[in-house]
Amino acid sequence: MSAILSIEGVTVALPPGADRPHALDAVTLELRAGEILCVVGESGSGKSMTASAVMRLLPPRVGITAGRILFEGKDLATATEVEMRAIRGAGIAMIFQEPMTALNPLRPVGDQIGEMFSIHTDLSADQIRARTLALLEEVRIPDPKLAMRAYPHELSGGQRQRAMIAMALALSPRVLIADEPTTALDVTTQAQILSLIRDLQRRLGTGVLFITHDFGVVAEIADRVAVMQHGVVVEQGEAAAVLNAPQHPYTKALIAAVPPLAAPPPRPFSDEAILKLEGVSKTYRTGGFLGRNKRVTRAVRDVSLALPRGGTLGIVGESGSGKSTLARCIMRLIKPDAGAIRLDGTDLATQSPSQHRASAKRMQMVFQDPYASLNPRRRVGELVAQGPIIHGTPRNTALARAKELFALVGLDPAATDRYPHEFSGGQRQRIGIARALALEPEVLVADEPVSALDVSVQAQVLRLLAELRERLGLSIVLITHDLRVAVQVCDLVAVMKEGEVVESGPIGRVFEAPEHPYTRSLLAAVPGRGFQAAR
Template structure:
């Protein structure tokens, strides 16, 4: 058997003094062979990305190699200088990052950024670089590559930006490709396309791929072998079939069980009461003014949207980016005002309210946002962040702060009111966001992609928390997501949206297991792990 492309042997990375554990990665050993996709799986803090950073020479400040080796072509990457690492990066080891918008230069055209890879390593002439950039964009399946090569990153969709990152990573045909959570932020159909693209390119170029993820559904789609990590250590290592079909470690079994949609609950029975929310013929159009070189645009975000939501019911709104689902949620909480149609809240025309009457009724409808860190003031202690809404509505400060303590206890974070947002994990911050949404005792909560940025096991905990709170507080939930798996796990009914219109609605079980619309079937077919009996039973 040939030598592995990458061999980690006892890799140990120490954390700075005062961290929650001494080592980010401890005694980690595995190989990545030519022509295989090694999936490294684990939650945030497992060390999976830190090992990749060590390979690339991109360790964060304060983290340093303490023991072990990372052998690539007979050389220990851990002992290389920054200059030696720079010579390898891009040329022989390529990397795709999770968020292409932060990895791409927003002020440079796409073609120039790909050409820069060749320039950094002294490859090709100026004209040849541009020609090769166009070939790469074509190879990774970007539509209209001649137009995309002249575009800036913000002019491309998330999936297209990720394809640009893949083109850059493959530009110099590296022997090893490291993909760090490259599909986490993408819609399921775009995710499926990117996974297929990486698999096809890997087979075509014969590369070794180190694919980092927290989602076993993705593992089922792409992995040759699997390494499962927890708190810096390997807990399981084996072929994809072995790990998926016969997981040995309880943690591995927990991660597989946490895949959303693995069990679809039966619909709740009983007669539905009069609706709490009634939406009729909602329309919303966004118009952008043209400029000297830019034509004006008109986007029909909502087109004749109508549905009802009963007290105590959870209704899922599912669709890809651009489907109108988030615009719908913002209209329901009155962050946007529809152009026409009506939103009736217990018989009151909520969409027509203004001034004091709107402020009075608005407390009944609250929102949980996708990114709780962005929606929390980093300089405000979390107890006060939760109390601000009630204080603004006339609740005395001591009473509002006491209620904030109670709500933090309710969401499983008792005794933390004096801490700041940065002191919490992503899942904990989302719990704080939920507590804040509950502070005004609403009847309806709109959760906009509230779990999409979380690890699957944390995601499962937040979904359970929302369901427990719905029952305990008799809440109605409007649950907005791009992931049909997640919606099927928590929702009574599901509405599927495409291009601002409702294309299908029904019980969660019917929509997930027996989709009627072509678009819904595409969403179901694109679910990672769907073909491996990991979801939908």
């Protein structure tokens, strides 16, 4: 079958001072009609830059210096901007990783999808509305008429991603580029989006260039696979061949880093609970004029759990299940409406301000997005030292301790003088962990600490958490939507749905013999589960 998109020896140069001369180095790929080609690799491997080169959406001072990109006989590498505007959307469409940043927050979703028709076709306003509604129905978005009038922030992450897919498919493009479209989604929504893309690709005969760092996703959806490292394609072939008999050491390392779903042998830990949650509830009331028609969301409902001293409790569930709200209740970032949270028997809600400062040292949090939680205007050493300084440690002592903590989490102590933007995502997460450890806590609450990281970096951070638990005697609450992450480090797990804990217990028992239908559905939805089980 002939290729509908051919990338032939494409080189993309980076500006002077970058960490390497080329973002892409003689990249050659081809995409055939009706197939899904997965381009896989870690951050910085050139995956997204390949997509940007095809769409001619490269950053300033970055350009194609060699090679051709052929689409329907036209070389996109030399096409004018006017020619590219005609091709984007109509011939080649793109689904972006984060729909919240790709969608205009000030316009209803239906208007943004309809704009594709108003720019590229002569359809009437009524015809555009009808086509937009049909597209939203096709991508199986709940209540498509309501979704047409909704603004992006009023939709869930999975619904926004479906709206982006509807927009990308509006003009029936021959090529669809999907750049990490499921990275931040929970397993059931991820499974739905993957199934949707596969179904639409089969029915419409679209060629899909699917960019991902997750080999579980690759196993679920790919016809062929190309593996990239440092801007170079190091291996490519049929999906079954690459997954089951990888040839390149880098491919082997990536596949080896995919966490298996099987629980490791149980680890001994104390029967004594350092943290207890007793009947914790939290309800949000939003909207409404003069108190009328308020929206009531019972985010956490009567949750009772215990964290053993020196153990790790995983809290898993889909987006909106109440996991992060529960974590914020534990850390007293929000106040629960009912129930008790006891640290070594003391209810945190009844503490005086001085008692609260003391307990705050004993419990620290690692946030999901280390870049958003680190002040970009301050050096990272100062950020790590800030907590001890506030609690009375002399500045020089705190900064010296920051260097020690950098070494502890596997970073160069000399890097404490740098700023957050000078680090990779995995390094920033290590800085977040170092900052949380600076006050020598006994309990660490980690809220989705690896959800945005590549599988190899994910594995490094999870190993680090396990090592710190053993070395420092930490007790950890791990919030995650990724069951493969939970099974690596957790001793116990609690499964949340719509604010309630529907099942809990030792992680091996819960994952190997789940009792609740919701737990079984979560496990069944893990992408590439059969591939992982066979490893």
